[in-house]
Amino acid sequence: MASLDDTVTTPHESSRTTGSGSLNRRRMLTVALGGAAAVTLPAPAWASADRRPGAHRPPTLTPHDRIVVAQLSAERALQHLKVLSEDIGPRIGGTDSERRAAHYIAGQLDRLRYDTTLQPFPVADKFLAQLSSPAGLPRDLNWQVGASGQAALDTRITAPVVDVGAGTPGDYPADVSGRIVLVDYVAAQREQLAATAVAAGAAAVVFLPADLVVPRRASAFSPTLPGSAAAPLPIPVVGVAQAQKHRLRALLAAGPLTLTVATTAHRGLTSHNVFGERRGRAGRNGPVVMVSAHYDSVIGAPGANDDGSGTVLCLELARVLRAVPINATVRFALWGSEEQGLIGSRYYVAQLPQPERDRILAVYQNDMVATSWDPATRYWLLSFTGESNRATDEVSAAARRLGYEPRISPVTQRGASDHQSFQEVGIASANFSWRGEESPALLEPPYHSPEDTIAKNISLERLQVSMELIGCAAYATARR
């Protein structure tokens, strides 16, 4: 199939401003994944005045809404998402992978003539590992895993693999000397399990997490071994994700398997927030509207939806808002190290003087705004306080104008993304996200896993709707 560049020959705007009133023939975008089969994503193809997928009536847009909506292109956003989730891949706070993403984002904002800054802040050491095989591993899964900081680091081991299941001494075959052992992970027994492998002469331990209750799937993890803090274990100890576990066991069932485990310590780390600002007519002391997302991801997760989707929403909205008349200053913020506990956004808020906090009208945080998981049919308005505020009010109003009332949730209490950092100090903010109908806890199965990829977890239609909702809301806030 053709690559994306060959497929998308028409700028999105031209197909969406024809005003025909009828849905264009649904186009399909082909995405070539490095080495893997190409996948096809349905491309959004509706004109400004058309009813949106899942909407209950055609929109009643203001002229200002139409300026924004006519220009927003999920296909353009997808180009950025390929760079973040495929070219760079997992973006672990403070490591080179996150820094590459920060420079990419800053470069894009620079090109759009925003006043662009990087804000550094310190973060904890990271211990990571990469699995590979001389015979190759399936390329539709990422094979980054977590390493223990209390075991062998900056080490590379290639050896045959043996599965010892529960990992008690009785589970070991006669000779595992020099082999990499797969061991079922039980947190309370992890130190004993690792010690048993060392005593048996194993070359490395690969801990396999228990399956979680559907739809959750366990993430890759860095096993902590407090008992070995003073004297690290002499062999690498790593923790894989549930999806990686099942693939490793399937490979081993098909025949002998040789793996390479390469561990790396990342110490003395600096993470960054990235800002792009365009000053409005009200000037340097005037009001500020912020649109934000986090660009880091968890271990082993390419982070296509979490939160590459929110990041590319910001970049595409920055392109559209760079030239429209605005009264307020528009500030895009891409947070680093969100996954480690909202570190970047908390750092930003903590150093922001009260007069600067007082300028902020609303912060629109976009975390997981494009999943293709079928049950994620509700667009959630998530407020850390549970109360409505300017951000939720403006998105609710934009949803009414777009004909989307049945799809959006009531304002619902939930933190755990960067809106929380702002609401903790009384700044109007909320997180916006597609999730299951009954609860914002219903996240898609690829969440925080190696399966959070464009192929398995991105809907361009949902991304387009998310961009329209936030675009209309943010412009309405900034314009007046």
Ligand SMILES: [Zn+2]
């Ligand atoms: Zn997230």
